[in-house]
Amino acid sequence: MSLLKNKIAVVTGGSSGIGLATAKRFVEEGAYVFIAGRRQAEIDKAVAEIGTNVTGVKADISKLDDLNRLYETVAQKGKIDVIFAGAAFVEKQMTTTVTPEHFDETFNTNARGTYFTVQKALPYLNDGASIILVASAGKNKGLPGRSTYSASKAALRSFARTWTSELKEQKIRTNVLSPGAVDTPMFDEQFPSRKGAAEARKQITAMTPLARLARPEEIASAALFLASDQSSYVAGVDLPVDGGLTAV
């Protein structure tokens, strides 16, 4: 299959987990992919793993200069058809212990970083491009310890609505992809201990109708749908890929 033949895609948070699985899938479908991440070693590993038709760019989306540099690099190859905005920051904190620094780091990456990831891309986007914002099933829930993370992801869901209105002339579609718990390194990193992570896995499995975590490849499939013409009449929506967590 080659649903993205000759397309150029940018994947932020592309060096691990959901982003890496998506970048791989996009390349398999014929796209040239630029992956952006914060850690050079991880980027190099991901580029080697994907193999061909991929360029890695070190970029922290919370830094506007990094975004400028990212798009200048992409522009040398051509105009962009797909943006998969997957970079995110997560740290579990109860409201009483949230510091302004934690609040800012969460919002600066998840909401502000994603906002400018798209704004800075505007001059480089082809008409008919597809923008995919990765949110979270948790944004529709009231999960203790998730106040800042969920709220920052809820902001993304709102961006998709507004940008659907603002970018309609260029036929650019913006949609949200909302994963439930996914079996990735980031899932475990948000817990202080292995034991905590194992317990969280058990708890989420119990809450989820499909009774398991998602595989990164399952998120990539949904991303491919939203990125390609398969979803040509889908705009401004929120697609949950959460094993039924928010549906029941």
Added chain:
Amino acid sequence: MKRYEHKKVVIIGGTSGMGLATAKMLLDGCARVLVTGLSKEGLESAQKEIGQHAIVVSSDARSLTGIDALASQVKAEFDTIDLLFVNAGFSIPTPLGSVTEAIYDEMFNLNAKGPFFTVQKLAPLINRGGAVVLTTSVANVKGLAGQATYGAAKAALRSLARTLAAELLPREIRVNAVTPGPIDTPILGKVFPDKDAVAQIREKMSGMVPMKRFGTSEEIAKAALFLAFDATFTTGAELPVDGGWSQL
């Protein structure tokens, strides 16, 4: 009527519009009320209108030190409170391409970060069985061109209502949001300084609302007070008061 006798209430953004209308309704019901505001005109007119019965405080809802100082003052005046109404907020309509970092930060600081830390700092003063009411906006579920940052910040706030509701459950404090559509308040004149522009916007917005009119500040006040004192089996919810705009 002494409907709100012995109730102690703090209203953030209570010197004009919806906040002021709520303060008046509470004062009519014999509550003790503290309102905050920032603009000099707002503080002076509120002092004149309700200053005999209510405490009018100058406080910047975006400033963390301001919020700390407010918490100390509330503690000194009231010791504990029954309702925290977090109502301050406004929009700077700007299309995606022209949003600067400064506009982005202003929208999120005022509409998301400020409210978060206001709840964090004042929640310890809320009595068991008390309530928090947050003012969101229909913009949080609509894609209104020019409202990407405001709508997203309000969507973040809507998400906070869910998480904070979960976290404050053990203390039997309910957290809900009232969601205004277009309301006839002085803020419209602040957002659009040009008088002709205001008239045009007013006509356009009225046309979009199923009820074909603006709501009144009193209609918001009634809903906020319903959520605060009567909706005893409702938490984490959002009550649209928008002439049907977000629902029909």
